[in-house]
Amino acid sequence: MIAQTTVTVHDPTLRDGQHAVRHQLDAGQIHTYAAAVDAAGVPVVEVGHGNRLGASSLQVGRSRLSDDEMLATAREALTHSRLATLMLPGWATTADLRNAVRHGVDVVRVAAHCTEASVTERHLGVIRELGAEAQGVLLMSHMASPGELAEESALMVGYGALAVCIFDSAGHYLPGDLTAFTAPVDVPVAFHGHNNLGMAVANSVAAVEAGAHTIDACARGCGAGVGNTQLEVLVAVLERYGYRTGIDLRRLADAADLAERTLMPSPPTIDSTSLVSGLTGVFSGIKRPVLAAAESQGVHPWDLFVELGQRRVIAGQEDLIPDAARNLAVQGGGR
Structure with a gap:
């Protein structure tokens, strides 16, 4: 058994999970799920169009609700949890960021391909100016070497990121790939896994053991493609290992049941x-x-x-x- 350590769980079910329903979640679905995970003690809840802030379009799919409506609805339901959203330069503008913060967003993640962190400079700076917590995201991280990830992470920190999240966007990693996971920077590092090889929970635990402070996970694993790390399973496994998340697992299991009934046509499977x-x-x-x-x-x-x-x-x-x-x-x- 390892020494007790705290892990922050970041829940993007209401953002990444939108992919499973073509971005058609309505206000009632968003409010009910957000309230359920808030009651369970999930620290951070991420909300928005599946392809990020400002992405609703014919090209990638129009969402049922506007960004403002989604964020306002979630903010109303979250009495304890922090509200987060994700943006990608080229989709969202500084005006979108200002609207997001005006609607009560506490954490804004700015994403870029794993070798293109330089495009995040302006937006990370604006978020800090607005008083929200700015975090950087490196997508498709398996396509860069550990050294490259270190350099790109350092750039984001220099631009004002208070944390850097490494996305295994294709579900390509195995646990052994994460042994040097947090070496790049001195700010908290997060991990976002996909479950293509059935390894998302194991990879998330490996990331924590390598020093990750935050892990992303979605109810029933709902997310883009085959889906993400399964939230309720992750918390149970972390608890078995002796990590503390501050989450009420029984209430979280109820929230996951609610998500399966009301948010998704069926839980994701690995085809x-x-x-x-x-x-x-x-x-x-x-x-x-x-x-x-x-x-x-x-x-x-x-x-x-x-x-x-x-x-x-x-x-x-x-x-x-x-x-x-x-x-x-x-x-x-x-x-």
């Missing part, structure tokens, strides 16, 4: 597409365009994911998928 996306390090959130392109060109989705992995395709580069499928078809990569 063959999710599995190969984790193996190849490709974000499984692009599953739909991959399946459509594979069907159109008569190639196997597994082979198309392998091709995309070799091309190091990331979210936002969906326009490359049809070309990759056509190349496979020409090469004789049919079903």
Whole structure:
């Protein structure tokens, strides 16, 4: 048994979980779940469009509610938990940030691809000026070396980030990959796992053992693609290891049951597409365009994911998928 240590749990069910319902959560769903996890003592609750602040659009999907409506609804329900949101430069503007803070957001995470932290400088500075806690996020972190992650994390800290969150966006890591997890910076480090290889809880524990202060997790694992670290399981496992989260596990289990009944069509499962996306390090959130392109060109989705992995395709580069499928078809990569 390890010595008692406190871990902060950050719950993005009402943001990342929006992917599972095409960003269509309504005010009643948001308020009810937020109130349930607030009562359970979850420290931080992240809310917004699945693709982040300001992302509601024809390109990635319009949300049922505006950012302002989602944040105001959650803020009303949260009497103890801190309210967080996530933004990506290029989607959100400084005006969006000001609106978010005006609606009571306590924590704003600014995300960038793992080698492009420089794009976060302006927004991290604005968040600090507004009085909210600024955090940096490095997406698709498996695509950078530990040294590169250290350099990018240091940039974010220099811009004003009070914490840096490492996202395993493709669910590619194994626990042994996280042994040097917190080496990069002197601010708190967080980990956000995806469950493509069924390792999200184990990876999260490995991150904590390596020194991570905060772990992201969603009710029933609901999230983009195959889903995220399963919140109620994570808290139970951390408790078994002797870590303290300050969360009432029984109430959290009730909140997870509520989420399954009211927020999602069904809990996420690891299908063959999710599995190969984790193996190849490709974000499984692009599953739909991959399946459509594979069907159109008569190639196997597994082979198309392998091709995309070799091309190091990331979210936002969906326009490359049809070309990759056509190349496979020409090469004789049919079903």
